[in-house]
Amino acid sequence: MRRLFYFSCSLFILTSCVYHDLDKPVIDCTIAGPSLTLESVTPASTCGSLDGRIHVVAAGGEQPYTYLLNNTAQSSGDFQDLAAGIYSVGVVDVNGCDTVITNVIVAARDFAFTAEVTKDSLCEANSGIIVLSVEEVNPPYTYQLDNGVTAASNTFMTVSHGDHTVTIRDGHDCMVSLHVTVPRGITGTSWSTDIQPVMETYCALSGCHNGSARVDLRNYNNARTYAQQIKSMTEDRSMPFDGTPLKQSDIDKIACWVDDGAPNN
Template sequence: MLFLFNTCSMKASMKKLFFLFVPFSVLIACVNHDLNKTFDCSLSDLTLDVSAIAAATSCSTTDGSISVIASGGKQPYVYLLNNIAQPSNEFTGLHAGIYSVGVTDANGCDTLLSNIMVMAKDFSFTTILGEDNLCLGNNGSVTVEVSEGNPPYQYKIDNGEFTESNIFTGLSNGNHVIEVRDNIACTISLNVTVPRGTTGTSWSSDIQPIMEKSCALSGCHNGTTRLDLRIYSNAKKHAAEIKTLTRNRSMPFDGTPLTQNQIELISCWVDDGAEEN
């Protein structure tokens, strides 16, 4: 008896059978942090520039302004003042103070300009910033110098109390709010950004051991189904994404979660330029 087989149907059936026998762990490994899905913002040409700053007429008025111009990237843009979304690139109704301004584009890339000063005609100030160059500690600093106005002045930072000291030390990199108050109770807020200095975090001593122990697991970033993150060139290429995914704790997908210190070390290494050191 002669039997005729539909070879196309056989191939399709065999594919289905193969799929059924693929280990479930292989199918789900790493699916929530595929390093090749996100736009690489290191390639973006998004820029932001300050085009004009207008001083407030006095310490107590809200008539200062900042204007910025964004270009490059992918429109539409979203503008931010002190990390709060704004309807346009013209920031008006401002007290005297220090501000950060930013823009985010449709690719999810952003750029930020920190420590933009809006003076008052009767209240001028300057700041001296010291870098925070400790990864697992804080040694940034801010010194505020006030001229004109109505001395003596008092100062406080974040949730602290007003004191006569205008020097703040032991600060983490990032945003801090310093308030300055004069002797007629006029207060201005300075949204100061302490810069990140180079921390010297090491690929070979600090980062590669984390990749070997926590990220290069069976079926996940060990070179079998995903990029081998134990190899420096692979980790370097995807450094920004690794920082993002470890900070939001979606990486590693399986195994023991990273400690906060390990997450900070990865961030410091990336911020230092992801060097092979």
């Protein structure tokens, strides 16, 4: 009996807001995180060859570092044996603080290209634009965004923010894969109109984030302090811990507000 009672109490405690882990110390990665410098880029010798190279150098933050090439981890900032393409390179320190350099171009001597990228500045729709320019050595060229239709147009409209794969194929059937990142622009999502009502309705419940047991998320300064954690925990739906789940539109608005810099607007 005693053992069963203990288990039941433990289960009750673990599902209460007391264990809502939002009050742990916050590391400000904008101050304490690493920096990353693009030292050099070596082009591939030909389309299809694997001899391009990107070299980056990290500083600051707290070592050891983990380096990333298109989200694939390695221990060194020297990325070798690369095909022509566009890459994202980054570094993550031991505290999880990261810095990323996006849209690094490794051209080939017979396949040169550039990418003009416009930010996505809408919260609940897409406004990003990708325009590719290719030095026409072996025309005709075709273009494909992600798993979309292959076409002759080098322009993609209404693209969402984030990482995309653009495939270019030339007249000799040589294919180059570009890892293009569309940045998030300022969306104008409002704390007072869009975010505070969500905190008041879904998060500041009795004994949970209303100031009585945990930090009061109706207060702007508190919400600003924990903005990144709130974004992460609402996106993986671990927050709100109890009560009515958030609508996807509310989760998206929180992400937009945090990506905007969590302004008091």
